[in-house]
Amino acid sequence: MELLKSWPLLLLAVLLLLLRVWHVLIPLRLKVPLSSYSRSSVHYTASTRKNPIREVRVMAVLGSGGHTTELLKLMKRLDRDVYTYISFVLAETDKTSQKRTQLDYDVREATDSFDIIPRSREVGQSWSSSVWTTLLALYSCLRLVYNRRPQLVLCNGPGAFKWVTSKWPKTTE
Numbered sequence: 733m734e735l736l737k738s739w740p741l742l743l744l745a746v747l748l749l750l751l752r753v754w755h756v757l758i759p760l761r762l763k764v765p766l767s768s769y770s771r772s773s774v775h776y777t778a779s780t781r782k783n784p785i786r787e788v789r790v791m792a793v794l795g796s797g798g799h800t801t802e803l804l805k806l807m808k809r810l811d812r813d814v815y816t817y818i819s820f821v822l823a824e825t826d827k828t829s830q831k832r833t834q835l836d837y838d839v840r841e842a843t844d845s846f847d848i849i850p851r852s853r854e855v856g857q858s859w860s861s862s863v864w865t866t867l868l869a870l871y872s873c874l875r876l877v878y879n880r881r882p883q884l885v886l887c888n889g890p891g892a893f894k895w896v897t898s899k900w901p902k903t904t905e
Contacts, residue, residue: 787816791882794822794829803888804836818844819880823851847876 792807794800807818820839822829830846833839852869853862 786814788814788884789817789819789880789882790815790884790886791819791821791877791880793885793887794820794826794833795888796823796826796829799888800829800832801836803886804833806886806888807837812838812840815884816843819876819882820844820846821849821876822846824848825851825854847880849873849876 790810792803794803818839820830820833833846849872850865850869852866854865857865
């Protein structure tokens with residue numbers, strides 16, 4: 733009998749659950765009209781637009797091993813006249829990503845930088861001590877995003893950084 737009296741609450745719970753499933757499972761590209769995929773003026777080159785191109789600040793989060801290689805392959809397709817300022821972010825214990833980036837990518841010393849952040853958790857580190865190192869890494873990431881104010885974040889592998897930057901309040905112009 734109680735169940736019949738609380739049917740509005742059950743209906744609301746089911747609707748909220750369906751809304752959440754829709755939001756999580758259905759890709760965003762299926763929810764927006766195709767006309768919204770038209771190219772932004774930021775990505776046009778000077779030869780195709782009368783207005784001069786805008787410079788975009790990029791933050792590339794380098795992972796380890798294959799993640800760095802995949803990210804560098806993606807970045808080679810970026811137009812360096814548009815994506816001028818690149819901040820490469822890597823963990824302080826990552827010894828190979830910076831060397832690989834300098835060898836495989838056109839790093840411009842005048843506009844590009846390598847930013848070192850503490851690793852959130854080392855392999856084999858105890859869970860109790862990883863709380864403090866994770867908080868330190870989170871603080872470093874927030875400070876770095878606030879100071880660099882990237883307009884584009886490229887991330888392949890270290891997914892926690894993507895969450896941090898997507899939840900950060902809008903910091904760009």
